[in-house]
Amino acid sequence: MRFGTKAIHAGVEPDPSTGAIMTPIFQTSTYVQAAPGDHKGYEYSRTHNPTRTALQKALAALENGKHGLCFASGMASIDAVIKLLAPGDEVVSTNDLYGGTYRLFTRIFEGFGVKFRFVDMTDPAHVAKAITARTKLVWVETPTNPMLNIIDIAAIGALAKKAGAWLGVDNTFASPYLQTPLDLGADIVMHSVTKYLGGHSDVVMGALVVKDDVLHERLAFIQNSCGATPGPQDCFLVLRGLKTLHLRVQRHCENGAVIAEFLAAHPKVDKLYWPGLPTHRNHDVAKKQMRGFGGMISFTLKGDRMDDATRVLASTKLFSLAESLGGVESLLGHPASMTHASIPREERLKSGVADTLIRLSVGLEDKEDLIADLRQALG
Numbered sequence: 001m002r003f004g005t006k007a008i009h010a011g012v013e014p015d016p017s018t019g020a021i022m023t024p025i026f027q028t029s030t031y032v033q034a035a036p037g038d039h040k041g042y043e044y045s046r047t048h049n050p051t052r053t054a055l056q057k058a059l060a061a062l063e064n065g066k067h068g069l070c071f072a073s074g075m076a077s078i079d080a081v082i083k084l085l086a087p088g089d090e091v092v093s094t095n096d097l098y099g100g101t102y103r104l105f106t107r108i109f110e111g112f113g114v115k116f117r118f119v120d121m122t123d124p125a126h127v128a129k130a131i132t133a134r135t136k137l138v139w140v141e142t143p144t145n146p147m148l149n150i151i152d153i154a155a156i157g158a159l160a161k162k163a164g165a166w167l168g169v170d171n172t173f174a175s176p177y178l179q180t181p182l183d184l185g186a187d188i189v190m191h192s193v194t195k196y197l198g199g200h201s202d203v204v205m206g207a208l209v210v211k212d213d214v215l216h217e218r219l220a221f222i223q224n225s226c227g228a229t230p231g232p233q234d235c236f237l238v239l240r241g242l243k244t245l246h247l248r249v250q251r252h253c254e255n256g257a258v259i260a261e262f263l264a265a266h267p268k269v270d271k272l273y274w275p276g277l278p279t280h281r282n283h284d285v286a287k288k289q290m291r292g293f294g295g296m297i298s299f300t301l302k303g304d305r306m307d308d309a310t311r312v313l314a315s316t317k318l319f320s321l322a323e324s325l326g327g328v329e330s331l332l333g334h335p336a337s338m339t340h341a342s343i344p345r346e347e348r349l350k351s352g353v354a355d356t357l358i359r360l361s362v363g364l365e366d367k368e369d370l371i372a373d374l375r376q377a378l379g
């Protein structure tokens with residue numbers, strides 16, 4: 001099956017009791033057993049819920065994996081991955097990544113004795129240098145949030161494999177429509193489902209997809225034991241969102257391209273980060289491993305003055321100033337004070353996140369209206 005067909009049909013079957021074409025919202029915590037242990041595969045909704053099962057199957061199919069696992073947030077899904085590790089184990093991670101991921105690694109798991117090394121992964125040699133005999137996981141975010149760096153998944157995957165470490169890839173910014181890391185050597189794919197997969201800014205959720213049965217068993221054990229599972233209503237909303245994932249991401253890419261071109265030609269724009277531009281430093285890697293370049297764009301203004309950036313952030317009318325991304329509506333944000341405020345300033349600056357950086361999540365509105373909004377805000 002091709003992607004669009006999978007987006008609509010994977011994991012979803014007419015309800016056997018009624019024929020309902022949409023998977024029902026199984027709003028139940030428990031399931032009646034005829035005798036102890038004599039049940040229909042469902043005992044308690046933290047462990048399994050039919051609406052969640054349908055979504056997990058759909059996500060596994062879209063990522064070309066075998067098993068999907070859903071969590072109460074993207075952070076809860078990353079938390080589950082790190083719980084595969086033990087004190088003394090090491091993780092090599094992308095240096096430019098979502099602020100909440102950095103906070104989870106440094107402020108929670110370092111306290112439990114896991115060591116994290118943050119490196120610029122756009123050069124695989126940095127990863128090779130950071131891997132030690134204790135490295136158990138290599139954690140890649142690509143495209144990175146918010147700098148839109150592109151990391152060569154296959155190259156890093158080869159290094160992880162040689163070291164006997166798992167490769168985990170946060171695929172939130174790309175979505176499986178644009179990039180399928182399991183095909184490139186990843187062991188675990190992670191999503192903030194909150195973003196493109198949900199697509200409508202109405203759900204917070206996370207997911208993992210794997211191919212390996214044993215790894216799935218270990219992660220499912222963590223999912224059930226720690227209990228950060230999403231409710232059935234949210235799973236239903238994401239099942240609904242997935243049905244248009246391919247159409248939405250196509251339009252995000254089209255609008256992203258038009259806005260990147262507009263910004264590239266604008267006299268007030270200084271640095272511009274969008275992996276579809278031939279001038280982007282990792283454009284060749286993006287072309288190799290992605291099927292499109294998405295709707296996330298970051299930029300700075302000439303002169304690099306904070307009050308200029310603040311004026312733009314406060315003057316858009318269609319682009320709403322808000323955290324998050326990947327929904328139908330366009331958003332803009334200020335990483336230094338919003339999504340990446342939990343990273344110390346000197347660390348942020350090292351990975352290129354200027355105090356004046358502005359991040360756009362280009363939505364699905366008409367491109368002429370989006371450009372008119374940015375033109376007036378920049379003017």
Ligand code: P1T
Nearest residue numbers: 073074075098145172192194323324339
């Ligand atoms: O918000 P949550 O669903 O828990 O997902 C966390 C997360 C993980 N990985 C990436 C790449 C992310 O972008 C996020 C969440 N990011 C935002 C809220 C944001 O505005 O960047």
